[in-house]
Amino acid sequence: MPAPKASPWWTPERHADRRPILLARNRFDAALRSWLAANEFLVVDPPGLQRSPGNEAHLHAFGTSMIGNDGAAEAMYLHTSPEFTMKKLLAAGEVRIASLQHVWRNRERSALHHPEFTMLEWYRVGEPYDAIIADCVAIIRLAADTTGIDQFNFRGRVCDPRAEAERISVADAFLAHAGIDLLATMDDLGVPDGDALAVQMADRGLDVPEDRSWSYLFSRILVEKVEPALGNGRVTILDRYPACEAALARRVPGDARVSERFEIYACGVELANGFGELTDAAEQRLRFEAEMAEKQRIYGERYPIDEDFLAALALMPEASGVALGFDRLVMLATGAPRIEAVLWAPVAE
Template sequence: MNKPTDSRHADEDRWWRPDRHADRRPALMARNRMMAAMRVWFAEADFIEADVPALQVSPGNETHLHAFAATMIGNDGGGRPVYLHTSPEFTAKKLLAAGEERLVCFSHVYRNRERGPLHHPEFTMVEWYRAHAPYERLFADCQALLALAAKAAGTTMFSWRGKACDPFAPVERVSVADAFARHAGIDLLATIGRDGEGDRDALAARMQKAGLRHGPDDSWSDMFSRVLVEKVEPALGHGAATVLDAYPACEAALARKSTVDPRISERFELYVCGVELANGFGELTDADEQRRRFVADMAEKQRIYGETYPIDEDFLDALRIMPPASGIALGFDRLAMLATGARRIEDVLWAPVAGG
């Protein structure tokens, strides 16, 4: 007996129907204009565009990122595991080690267990790096690209779910600690030791005092994420884009620690209309420290999800000769969604992945 079909979802999935495509086409054409304009901008700023492979020996080693696995069959018939990358980061940094200084990748990337209004299992990431540049230089890049995207899309305002943001307004910079104090009433830095590690009980006590719930088995990281998602993120990027800067050191897997305060890192995220749009770092180049972080993150991944991913040893070797650099990854589809006023990310994808 055939399984009944939900006609509403079936109609939404049929993006190839002429009427559905006609509705989506203006946003898709705006997407194309945005992509073309960004490529020109990077070229005029002396960036080299690299086309990197999606298949990697490691998809990345962050605790909550989930990859698609595959098997590579050799000429001898034997197989070995490979993964679709969750970011072009490892390969891009190898190219920095090889001598490139301004590098940009427009890459399809793949993340499992992710699907919703703001998430898709395959999406486009624009990732760029500046060797020998402070990470604050990326703030100006973000400002310029927001305005560029708006002009290309033919809009003066970004919007999502009734919220609006002026892409031409100066970007507001706020530290994570100040945002937690302002929007959740929590002194976050008081819950982080001088070694950069979070004090779970200290954060739990402050959440309880602020009237925020937490579970008995929640780690410091779990509680940090809960406050960020429930209280802080929804308040960011309204009126003007927000750079949420100086993330806790223990929440910055590939970023270097601040030289001013070991409790924080050179990591920021860009928010527009409450939507996280980009994630930037002053890049960690200490291979031994990076290995320690990968091992700790994979132990946590095993504890939570019962799986781990291998460490890319070539990547760690490349870090030893990579120059100081700053880098950022921007979700291009989210940018297109905000610039066109689309209600979900699939409305700005030429061909969404079937199912889900």
């Protein structure tokens, strides 16, 4: 027999069970805003409605129409991140900004995904991405201190949020946890070779899927072999992503194969994704076009490129930035089993 359906989130009994976690969420929200103010971040409020929701192949947006006074409809999207608007604010002259607001991503619902969720995104002008990484570690510890939790637990994995964080490159993580020499599957300019990666997978007894594009194989290995080993015992900073997997990040000086992109994990859960930001508009256009070609190949659709954003890059100074999943961090800091447990009102169940 199928399991009995849970009562709606708005029933008094279920709300009473959820309320302590929701109050902890609010305490962390307040502590985080105080931390941002103490570190001189100006909190901004980008609009959710955009002409382009972002240009990454595997991010999916919610589309809508904006009706003008003349009755004509224009295609619009709910943004998947406030990134484009925030970088325009950097071009306008802001130097240290943050946003804590809702974003929307389609085709995503699971214990760790929700179609509407809260994202903390922040930028530092003229500072290396090491400063942004340090911010992330401090905010993770702030979450634990605010709720009073000793260690994070998720699906049998534990992580001490106060322990010194591990920092490892993507290439070293693939070698350590999957036996894959990732850099050997790219040329000196960072152009990847899917067949070379497939050969290594087969040599190590890994299943090689029919789709042998390098990006797909990379994602499979990352999800199945690497991510489960990250953030166990202590927070992991996964650093220096392949350039072809970092559409918005600048390349590492001296090695065109990798870029200044990092992700942060705890208990195998990805919490943050950050960059040393790319400010070359011509290269950014090429990367967006490649991402949208891949999206068209896989999903049969593409999103428009924000020409206003590319124009703003000409004025944008060197900066580092990161997006952190606020709800996921609240989950870990409260011991909640899934993301909907920490939302005041989840999207229709």
